[in-house]
Amino acid sequence: MDAQELGELYSRVGPVIYRRCLRLLGDRELAREATQEVFVRATRHAERLDPGDRECLPWLYRVATNYCLNALRDRPTEALGRSFETWLRDASPSAEARLLTNERIADLFRTLDERTAQIAFHSFVDEMTQDEIAQIMGLSRRTVGTHLRGFLAAAQTSKGAP
Numbered sequence: 001m002d003a004q005e006l007g008e009l010y011s012r013v014g015p016v017i018y019r020r021c022l023r024l025l026g027d028r029e030l031a032r033e034a035t036q037e038v039f040v041r042a043t044r045h046a047e048r049l050d051p052g053d054r055e056c057l058p059w060l061y062r063v064a065t066n067y068c069l070n071a072l073r074d075r076p077t078e079a080l081g082r083s084f085e086t087w088l089r090d091a092s093p094s095a096e097a098r099l100l101t102n103e104r105i106a107d108l109f110r111t112l113d114e115r116t117a118q119i120a121f122h123s124f125v126d127e128m129t130q131d132e133i134a135q136i137m138g139l140s141r142r143t144v145g146t147h148l149r150g151f152l153a154a155a156q157t158s159k160g161a162p
Contacts, residue, residue: 006046010039013057017064023125024068034071038064058136062118069117073110108155119147 017038022031041063042049049056109117115137122133130148134141 002046006039006043009042009049009056013060014039016057017060020061020064021068024065024121025071030071034064034067037067041067058138061136065118065121066114069114069121111154112151116147116151119144120151123148 014035018031018035021034021038022028025031025034038060042060049059112120118137119133122128122136123130128136130141130144133139133144137144
């Protein structure tokens, strides 16, 4: 892929990658930086990418997800909590309970292996089906289900912790 093709690819799928980064990071500036980093990485792998190939977007999507998940791991607890709060909420609306929930979510997230974290994000944040996750990650549906069950067990244990 040459520079012109890369520019065309950015024009075509850059907004999709940006929305992915924004959804994961919850911050417009960080999402812009992450999107740029994804395409910098695409430049490094340009010889292996074909902008017309059906696998190009899933590859960029995986790179964006991995980059954002790593960025989230390095962020403070409250930022991690905001990313997870759509699918794992404490029943109490108090600020103290919300902070405790965010800390538990952050602790849980930090214990996950990269694949399980990515599957959990796809399932609970992106609301993808197990079939969709399997397809985009190049895994079997059974493997996705196994990771989700492990994640849910860990989340349940974490949620019940003092």
